[in-house]
Amino acid sequence: MNLTTKKRIAIFVDVQNIYYTTRQVFGRPFNYRAFWQQASQLGDIVSATAYAIDRGDPQQQKFQEALRHIGFNVKLKPYIQRADGSSKGDWDVGIAIDAMLVADEVDQIILLSGDGDFDLLLQTLRERYQVFSHVFSVPNLTAQSLIDSADRWVAIDKGLLQ
Numbered sequence: 001m002n003l004t005t006k007k008r009i010a011i012f013v014d015v016q017n018i019y020y021t022t023r024q025v026f027g028r029p030f031n032y033r034a035f036w037q038q039a040s041q042l043g044d045i046v047s048a049t050a051y052a053i054d055r056g057d058p059q060q061q062k063f064q065e066a067l068r069h070i071g072f073n074v075k076l077k078p079y080i081q082r083a084d085g086s087s088k089g090d091w092d093v094g095i096a097i098d099a100m101l102v103a104d105e106v107d108q109i110i111l112l113s114g115d116g117d118f119d120l121l122l123q124t125l126r127e128r129y130q131v132f133s134h135v136f137s138v139p140n141l142t143a144q145s146l147i148d149s150a151d152r153w154v155a156i157d158k159g160l161l162q
Contacts, residue, residue: 001016001076006044007042007043007107007132008046008051008105008106008107008108009039009042009043009046009104009107009110010045010075010102010108011047011049011110011112012049012051012099012110012111012113012131013049013050013051013072013112014051014093014113015051015052015091016053016090016091016117017112017113017114017115018045018113018137018156021025021114021138021141022156022161023140026161028161028162030112030113030160030161030162031160032050032067032070035112036070037074039110041160042134043107043108044065044108046102046106047073047094047102048071048073049071049073049074049095050067050072050075051094052073052074052075052076052077052091053076053077053078054076054077064076075091075096092115092118094118095113095121099121100121100124100125103128103131104114104129104131106131108131108132109118109125109131109133109134109153110135110136111133111134111136112135112136113139113146114138114141114146115143115154116145118135118145119143119145119148120149122135122149122151123149130148130153133150133151134152134153134154135152135153136154136157137154137156138155138156139155140154
């Protein structure tokens with residue numbers, strides 16, 4: 001690729017991970033609009049998907065609509081409450097599959113998550129597809145294996161909070 005060609009970027013957001021980690025460390029929500037502006041400086045955003053859990057909550061639906069307005073495709077999974085009181089709802093496999101499906105079409109991916117389960121995904125994208133990875137996540141709540149697997153790690157700080 002020549003240097004005058006803008007990089008094609010795909011964004012993958014683990015909404016639950018970002019919500020809970022920014023709330024725990026900063027007590028404030030993540031600013032998706034500020035993030036979008038920062039990400040768009042890296043190249044052309046060709047796809048952006050936010051993966052969330054649907055509890056049918058009106059406040060969540062308003063948030064999901066705001067994400068769509070920014071430019072994200074929002075994928076939802078139902079919230080599952082088990083009989084034993086535990087709950088289930090994560091998108092790790094869905095994010096990994098979607099990232100692999102676009103690997104031939106992009107130069108870079110941006111992952112918003114601190115989940116170490118994505119370390120193998122980033123390694124595979126780099127080794128097999130030569131895709132450069134950026135990880136945005138909260139310091140001290142990010143798996144070291146994920147930081148080590150990313151080509152670039154960006155610590156979420158006050159500049160990316162509301």
